[in-house]
Amino acid sequence: MTNPVCPxxxxxxxxxxxxxTLTYKGKSITFDMPGWYCDQSEESIHTGEDMKVSDRMLNLLKARSEGLLEPEEIRRIRKKLHLSQEAAGLLIGGGPRAFQKYESGDLLPSRAVSSALVLLDHDPEALSVLKAHSKAA
Known part of the structure; x- marks a missing residue:
């Protein structure tokens, strides 16, 4: 994109x-937002890639406000369970691409997925129950 002109x-x-700064349910998060900025006004222009930054930060803020797992915790638990992202999505929920989106912050996990991961973090052996159930289905 060539340098745009301030509207x-x-x-x-x-x-x-x-x-x-974004605020959700009384909690706030401040982060560096990339974009095109005008030095003479408060105007800014943001590309789709720029907006991914704010979308991910809003999802992080929502996760914190709603008591859901954050992307780093989801990744840590999945790796602790020795699961690929695809296998985790198929066993725990969300589908084959879900964990890629959860771990990048592009998608909030459901309360059920978050709760299942908390339980599996506490008792990794319970993964065998999910594996047996998915084979029976």
Whole structure:
């Protein structure tokens, strides 16, 4: 993308990051938001890739507010269970691509998936119950 022009001032805009704060249910998170910024106004333009940053941060904030597992915890538990992302999605829930999305922060896990992972983190041997159940289905 060539440098866009500020819609408010007509000045050139430049790539950079600026702090952004999101609030959800009384909790806030501040992070560096990439985008095109105007030095003469508060205007900004964000690409689809830029918006992934804010979407992931909003999902992180929602996970914290709702008591769901965060992406790093999901990855840690899955690796502790020696499961690939695809196998975890098929055994625990969400489908073959779900854990890729949970671990990148692109998708919030359901309460059921989050609870199942908490239980499996506490008792990894219980994974054998899920494996036996999926073979029976």
């Amino acid at each position: 408010e001032t007509g000045a050139p805009m430049y790539r950079g990051v600026r702090p952004m």
